[in-house]
Every structure is written in structure tokens, then in C-alpha cells.
Amino acid sequence: MQVSVETTEGLERKMTIAVPGGQVDSAVNERLQEATKTIQLKGFRKGKVPFKVVKSKFGKGVRAEVINELMSRTYYDALNQESLKPAGQPKIEPTNIEEGNDLEFVATFEVYPEIALPDFSKIKIDRLSAEVTDKDIDEMVETLREQRQTWEVVEREAADKDMVNIDYLGKKGGEEFEGGAAQGTNLVLGSERMIPGFEAGIVGKKAGEAFTIPLTFPEEYHSEDLAGQSVEFDITLNSVSEQALPEVNETFYKSFGVEEGGEEAFRAEVSNNMKREMKTASRNKVKNKVMDALIDIVDVGVPAALVSAEIDQLKVQAMQQMGGGQGADPSMLPDDLFKEQANRRVVLGLVLGEVIKEKNIQADPAKVRAQVEELAATYESPEDVINWYYGNKEQLASIESTVIEDQVFDYIIEEAAVTDKQVSYQEVIKPEPRAADAEATQEES
Numbered sequence: 001m002q003v004s005v006e007t008t009e010g011l012e013r014k015m016t017i018a019v020p021g022g023q024v025d026s027a028v029n030e031r032l033q034e035a036t037k038t039i040q041l042k043g044f045r046k047g048k049v050p051f052k053v054v055k056s057k058f059g060k061g062v063r064a065e066v067i068n069e070l071m072s073r074t075y076y077d078a079l080n081q082e083s084l085k086p087a088g089q090p091k092i093e094p095t096n097i098e099e100g101n102d103l104e105f106v107a108t109f110e111v112y113p114e115i116a117l118p119d120f121s122k123i124k125i126d127r128l129s130a131e132v133t134d135k136d137i138d139e140m141v142e143t144l145r146e147q148r149q150t151w152e153v154v155e156r157e158a159a160d161k162d163m164v165n166i167d168y169l170g171k172k173g174g175e176e177f178e179g180g181a182a183q184g185t186n187l188v189l190g191s192e193r194m195i196p197g198f199e200a201g202i203v204g205k206k207a208g209e210a211f212t213i214p215l216t217f218p219e220e221y222h223s224e225d226l227a228g229q230s231v232e233f234d235i236t237l238n239s240v241s242e243q244a245l246p247e248v249n250e251t252f253y254k255s256f257g258v259e260e261g262g263e264e265a266f267r268a269e270v271s272n273n274m275k276r277e278m279k280t281a282s283r284n285k286v287k288n289k290v291m292d293a294l295i296d297i298v299d300v301g302v303p304a305a306l307v308s309a310e311i312d313q314l315k316v317q318a319m320q321q322m323g324g325g326q327g328a329d330p331s332m333l334p335d336d337l338f339k340e341q342a343n344r345r346v347v348l349g350l351v352l353g354e355v356i357k358e359k360n361i362q363a364d365p366a367k368v369r370a371q372v373e374e375l376a377a378t379y380e381s382p383e384d385v386i387n388w389y390y391g392n393k394e395q396l397a398s399i400e401s402t403v404i405e406d407q408v409f410d411y412i413i414e415e416a417a418v419t420d421k422q423v424s425y426q427e428v429i430k431p432e433p434r435a436a437d438a439e440a441t442q443e444e445s
Contacts, residue, residue, distance in 0.1 A: 001018065001020075001074055001077065001081075002018040003017050003018075003082060005082055010301055011087070011110045011111050011113055011301050012110050013084065013109060013111055015078055015079075015082070015084075015106070015108075015109075016104070016105075016106050017071075017074055018102045018103070019070055019102060019104075021099075021100060021101050021103065023070075023103075024066065024070060024103045025099070027066045028059070028062055031066055032051065032058065032062055033051065035054055036049055036050075041057070063099065067094070067103060070103060071103070075092065084111055086110065086112075087110045087112050087303035088110060089109070089305070090107040091107070091108045092107045110304060111303070112350070113300050113302070113350065115351060117355065117358065118297045121416065122417075123290060123293040123297070123415075123417065124293075124416070124419070125286055125290065125413070125416055126418075126419050126420075127282060127419065127421065128285060128421050128428045129278075129421070129428065130424055130427070131422075131425075132271050132275055136274065137271055137274070140270055141270065146243075146245065148245070148246045149243050149244065149245055149246075150243075150244045151163050151243065152242055152244045153241050154240055154241065155207070156206070156240065157203075157205065157206050158202050158203055158204065158205050158237065158240045159242075160189050160190045161188065161190050161243060162188070162189050162240050162241060163187065163189075163240075163241045163242075163243070164186070164187055164237060164238075164239065164240055165186050165187075165239045165241075166182075166184075166235055166238060167184065167185075168185075170232070171233075171234070172226070172229055172230075172231045177226065180233070187202075195217055195221070196215075196218065197216075198213065198215060198233065201213035201233075205237050206237065206240070207238060209236075210236045210237075211234075211235055212233065212234050213232065213233045214230065214231075214232050215231055215232070215233060216230050216231070217229050217231065250262065252266075253265070256269070257269075274425065278425060278429055282428050286413060290409060290412055294348060295347060298351050300350060302343055302346050303346075306346045307339070307343050307346050310345050310346055311339060311342045314338040318330070352405065352408050355408050355411065355412070356404060356408060361404055361411070362404070363401075363404050364403060364407065367403045367406070368396070368399055368403050371402065372390070372396075375399075376389075
């Protein structure tokens with residue numbers, strides 16, 4: 001086997017491979033000889049068909065089959081010989097497959113880039129932390145009450161935070177427009193579910209009233225036909241309901257799993273949950289800042305094949321999040337919608353993979369156990385859940401992968417310039433606006 005490799009552009013490689021014709025002919029003849037033992041043809045007994053007849057009848061198809069197998073096998077042999085690591089599948093084009101000649105073909109593919117890890121000490125990060133105060137707990141209890149809220153119909157004018165049931169019909173230029181009508185729909189006033197002015201126009205109205213609200217769609221509205229357009233909504237207010245919150249008592253505590261200890265035990269449970277949430281939020285913010293910094297300081301070529309594969313995965317995830325059924329086709333979504341996010345994920349995956357390889361990072365069994373126990377703690381029988389994870393290799397591997405990623409970030413954070421900053425609980429847990437998905441995918445190192 002003769003191999004030559006050419007760098008065409010960037011990470012793309014063109015590898016030309018030649019396999020001696022004798023090797024091809026030998027493999028074809030061997031395959032045909034095996035076939036003579038089982039082939040049945042009219043006029044011949046089973047296993048007695050002459051080799052020449054078999055070759056004449058099946059030689060062309062068998063040769064094509066053998067050539068495909070040889071190209072696949074010798075491609076991987078050539079990769080090992082040349083110490084190349086392809087990123088994605090190759091494009092293989094035969095250039096000479098004629099009988100009596102050497103088999104020649106060209107494989108075009110991208111390789112993984114060489115990655116020079118940056119000086120992580122140049123990364124500067126604020127790590128947020130806070131004390132959970134009584135006021136924070138009070139606010140959380142109110143939030144929990146709202147999660148258990150019910151609605152009671154009232155005979156009064158609609159007010160902010162009420163839930164109304166309405167029929168509405170939208171018109172532009174006196175004509176109904178698509179998507180602008182609904183019957184018997186519930187709407188919480190002040191939720192900003194509708195375009196500006198819609199919910200405010202219902203405040204002060206009573207059940208049974210029918211009225212019209214003139215509105216203008218925002219300039220940046222997703223529908224070009226409606227963006228910036230003046231419309232009217234004919235609305236019928238069917239009912240008005242006000243929020244009813246549960247009493248904070250033993251029944252309320254038990255609904256959250258606190259059977260004993262009353263208010264003190266309940267507030268302690270709430271406080272512990274808030275601290276766990278805060279710890280996770282702070283950790284995620286630090287990780288996001290690390291990833292943002294890595295994107296800024298790492299200069300690495302990105303294989304288009306990996307970005308394309310990532311785009312495909314993001315499309316599938318997007319369809320699932322939108323409630324797309326099994327028949328939904330992710331390819332209908334445009335690539336450009338996911339390209340930046342996919343590129344980011346690939347870069348982060350390559351960098352994190354390089355850290356794993358250079359630092360020989362492996363999952364710490366103690367950390368794997370701690371994470372499994374933390375997951376199990378939310379179930380009624382934690383020990384059974386722990387045993388289930390350790391009896392399921394696939395699930396345990398998923399935990400180990402998460403632990404490795406955490407260990408990589410721990411390493412980078414230890415090297416980085418981190419400043420601890422004391423803020424309020426709300427500031428720690430407040431989501432940060434992000435331009436792209438921060439989740440990194442680990443590529444093979």
C-alpha cells in the first residue's frame with residue numbers, strides 16, 4: 001500500500017492510496033472460490049459450478065464489493081500509518097479500479113487541529129456568593145405559595161395579576177389576520193404574554209363586557225406582515241378570577257415533604273434548598289465566564305465537519321423543545337440559526353478535550369460517588385437509586401463524564417485569577433443573558 005498526503009486548505013487533507021492490483025485480484029478470486037462451494041446454477045450440481053463460470057457471471061459484482069471493502073479498510077490503515085486523526089467522515093473517490101491495474105483512490109477529509117492551551121492565569125473571574133437571610137426565605141415562601149395558587153371567580157372589574165377568560169378577534173384594516181383569534185383563553189394580566197397594550201386594555205373591564213382595543217404591533221415582531229402594523233382587537237371578557245394563596249400551615253409544610261418540625265423545620269428545608277440552588281447558580285456563572293474567556297483567547301481552526309454535526313444535533317434538540325413529533329424533520333430549520341452556537345460548542349469541546357489529554361484527567365471515584373448520592377438524595381429510597389446507578393454502566397458513564405468536565409473546570413478555575421465577591425442571594429441566582437449556549441461538548445481527545 002502506497003500513501004501520499006496533501007494539505008489542500010486549512011485542516012483539509014487529501015490522501016491518495018494505491019493498493020497493488022495483485023492484492024485486489026487475490027481477494028476477488030478468494031471470494032469467488034468460496035462462492036463456488038454454495039452457488040447453484042441451472043445445469044450444475046451445487047458446489048460443482050466451474051470457477052470460470054462463476055467468475056463470468058458474478059465476477060464484476062464481487063470485484064466491486066471487494067474494492068469497497070478494501071478502500072474502507074486501507075483508508076483506516078493509512079490513517080494509522082500517517083498518524084492522522086480525521087474529524088468526520090471522508091469523501092472517498094476511486095480513481096483507478098480497472099482489473100489488472102493497481103487500485104487507486106483519494107480520500108478527502110478534515111483533521112483535528114493542533115491546540116495550544118492558553119495561559120489560564122490570564123482569565124479573570126468574579127465568583128459570587130451570598131448569605132441566605134430571613135428576608136430571602138420569606139420571599140421564597142411567598143414564591144412557593146404562588147406555586148400552589150388557585151383562582152376564584154370574582155364579580156368586579158379586572159385588575160393587574162387577575163386571570164381573565166376572554167374571546168378575542170384581531171383585525172388589520174378591517175380584515176381578520178392569521179393567528180389573531182382565540183375562544184375561551186385564560187390570560188393573567190401583567191404577564192406580558194400579549195403585545196404591549198393588550199393586557200392593560202382589559203384592566204377595569206367587567207365580565208360580560210365586549211369592547212375593542214386599538215393597538216400597534218412592535219416593529220421587531222416576528223411576523224413581517226404584522227410588525228409595526230396598526231390593528232384592532234375585539235374582546236369579550238367572559239370571567240375575572242383573583243389569585244388565592246394557601247395558608248402557611250401544617251398542610252402547606254406537608255405538601256413540600258416536611259412532615260414534622262412545623263415552621264422551623266420547613267424554613268430550614270427551604271433555606272437548605274436555596275443554598276444548594278445558589279451554589280449551583282454561582283458555579284454555573286463561573287463556568288460560563290471561563291467558557292466566554294476561552295472563546296476569546298483560544299485561536300483554533302474548527303473542522304467544518306464537527307460544526308455541521310453539532311448543527312444537526314442542535315436542530316434535533318430544538319425540534320424536541322418545540323414539541324416536534326417523531327415525523328418532524330429537523331433539516332427544515334436553517335443552519336445559520338445554529339452556526340454560531342455550534343461553532344462555540346465545538347471550540348470549547350476541543351479545548352476541554354485537550355486539557356483532559358494533557359493533564360490526564362480521569363473521573364475521581366469519590367466525586368462520582370458524591371454526585372450519585374446527591375442525585376439519589378431527592379428520592380424516597382436513596383440507597384436503591386445509588387445501587388441502580390452503579391449497576392448501570394451507561395448511566396454511570398454519564399455521571400463520570402459530568403465529573404470529568406467539572407474537574408477540567410476546577411483545574412482551569414484554580415489556575416485563573418478568581419475574585420470572591422459577596423452579593424445578594426437574588427443577584428447570585430439571577431440568570432445572565434447569553435448570546436449563545438454555553439454548554440460545551442467534549443470531543444474525543
